[in-house]
Amino acid sequence: MKDARDDHDSGTSGTGAALLSVFMELRAKIEHVVAGRLNDASAAADVVQDLYLKLRRIDARLPSDSEARRYLLKMAVKASIDHQRGEGRRAELLASAVDLVDVPQPGPEDDVLAAYQLRSVDAALAELPEKCRQVLFMSRVEGRTHTEIAA
Numbered sequence: 001m002k003d004a005r006d007d008h009d010s011g012t013s014g015t016g017a018a019l020l021s022v023f024m025e026l027r028a029k030i031e032h033v034v035a036g037r038l039n040d041a042s043a044a045a046d047v048v049q050d051l052y053l054k055l056r057r058i059d060a061r062l063p064s065d066s067e068a069r070r071y072l073l074k075m076a077v078k079a080s081i082d083h084q085r086g087e088g089r090r091a092e093l094l095a096s097a098v099d100l101v102d103v104p105q106p107g108p109e110d111d112v113l114a115a116y117q118l119r120s121v122d123a124a125l126a127e128l129p130e131k132c133r134q135v136l137f138m139s140r141v142e143g144r145t146h147t148e149i150a151a
Contacts, residue, residue: 018065022065023051023055027048030073038083051079055072
């Protein structure tokens with residue numbers, strides 16, 4: 001003997017089966033409506049598939065096929081809106097993630113500033129005695145320790 005949960009789980013309960021059968025009749029139209037809203041046939045197919053899976057889980061009490069059609073189309077429109085919101089949020093998150101790793105490219109003003117700083121360092125080094133310049137070079141450029149420099 002089958003119990004009522006088996007019928008509901010398999011999608012063959014009274015109103016659930018009617019809703020699924022109306023969905024199957026309207027699937028192409030629903031997908032067309034969703035594709036029109038999303039401007040993406042692949043995303044529309046995904047949304048409609050998700051809608052189908054959702055219908056398998058709900059137990060809506062609808063008195064007629066015309067109400068089932070309206071209900072399904074309304075669900076499809078809401079699902080497409082949810083999809084658009086999700087995609088918008090994903091795009092925002094991706095854009096902010098790109099900003100985190102985006103390294104700004106130096107512009108002409110950066111080149112001028114670097115050249116000015118280099119001339120300033122060269123001028124400061126020119127004022128040092130030769131021995132101090134050599135020690136500074138070995139320490140900062142070559143990475144030698146003070147012990148190595150003193151030897």
